[in-house]
Amino acid sequence: MRVTNGSDVKNGVVISTDKLVRKFHVGRSELVALKEVSLEFRRGEFAGLVGPSGSGKTTLLNIIGTLDTPTSGSATVLGEQVEKLSPVQAASLRSHQIGFIFQTFNLLPVYTAYENVEFPLLLLGLSSAERRKKVTDALEWVGLADRANSKPTQLSGGESQRVAIARAVVKRPELVLADEPTANLDADNSHKILQTMVGLNRDLGTTFIFATHDEKVIRYLRRKITLVDGRVASDVLQEGQTGRDMTQLSSIGIVSQAGTERSTSSS
Numbered sequence: 001m002r003v004t005n006g007s008d009v010k011n012g013v014v015i016s017t018d019k020l021v022r023k024f025h026v027g028r029s030e031l032v033a034l035k036e037v038s039l040e041f042r043r044g045e046f047a048g049l050v051g052p053s054g055s056g057k058t059t060l061l062n063i064i065g066t067l068d069t070p071t072s073g074s075a076t077v078l079g080e081q082v083e084k085l086s087p088v089q090a091a092s093l094r095s096h097q098i099g100f101i102f103q104t105f106n107l108l109p110v111y112t113a114y115e116n117v118e119f120p121l122l123l124l125g126l127s128s129a130e131r132r133k134k135v136t137d138a139l140e141w142v143g144l145a146d147r148a149n150s151k152p153t154q155l156s157g158g159e160s161q162r163v164a165i166a167r168a169v170v171k172r173p174e175l176v177l178a179d180e181p182t183a184n185l186d187a188d189n190s191h192k193i194l195q196t197m198v199g200l201n202r203d204l205g206t207t208f209i210f211a212t213h214d215e216k217v218i219r220y221l222r223r224k225i226t227l228v229d230g231r232v233a234s235d236v237l238q239e240g241q242t243g244r245d246m247t248q249l250s251s252i253g254i255v256s257q258a259g260t261e262r263s264t265s266s267s
């Protein structure tokens with residue numbers, strides 16, 4: 001299939017949803033998890049879906065990530081209409097352009113950190129030398145170059161989530177989706193992984209979208225979209241959350257492509 005490379009993304013809009021509805025059948029009743037959600041995200045955003053448990057955050061993130069499809073309405077992600085993609089097309093879009101970070105890290109336990117990060121690259125048909133360079137870079141970005149040979153059982157929760165971040169960004173996707181990434185981390189590790197992601201957002205230009213109800217995460221968001229009972233209750237920019245005073249990844253090997261100042265990308 002055609003691989004989206006972002007060139008067909010109009011005006012920097014990488015995601016748009018139009019009156020997105022997602023209903024679930026629970027027994028005989030119907031539960032409406034998303035109610036006409038219309039949103040746009042631009043390239044390079046650092047945005048979060050926030051709101052209480054059950055408000056629809058994961059459901060929306062899953063549709064954006066092409067893991068689920070809407071009951072009605074439409075979602076366009078990186079130029080592709082999610083509800084029109086075949087499973088194979090959706091898998092291809094994900095494997096090339098979308099990185100996922102989960103609450104439970106989801107590392108493969110029998111593989112080393114290196115092998116876990118390399119895993120998404122095996123689907124892309126790169127040479128082993130190309131893979132080695134990318135995996136080494138990604139582990140350096142998250143500060144774990146020296147733990148490449150450790151297995152998940154030998155890593156702390158914070159280190160495991162850093163491996164998961166490296167795995168999400170190793171293919172340099174347009175988009176990273178993180179669902180409650182700090183839920184299993186203490187405060188110190190939560191701040192560390194947020195700082196790492198802020199740096200990757202700034203230095204790689206990757207768009208990050210979070211689903212979270214963790215105040216520690218919310219503080220870092222540049223844009224905060226609050227869902228209440230499946231609807232967008234508010235959508236605000238949090239000025240000052242532009243990555244200032246955060247770890248400069250350029251100092252550990254990322255050459256900044258976008259310059260140090262990325263403009264606030266939403267309007």
Ligand code: ADP
Pocket residue numbers: 024025026031032033051052053054055056057058059060211
């Ligand atoms: P959040 O991530 O904000 O906690 P979710 O998106 O997981 O919320 O869930 C929103 C609502 O949809 C909840 O009421 C939840 O129980 C329901 N829901 C989510 N997934 C399913 C499913 N697969 N089947 C039935 N109900 C679901």
Ligand code: MG
Pocket residue numbers: 057058059179211
């Ligand atoms: Mg959730």
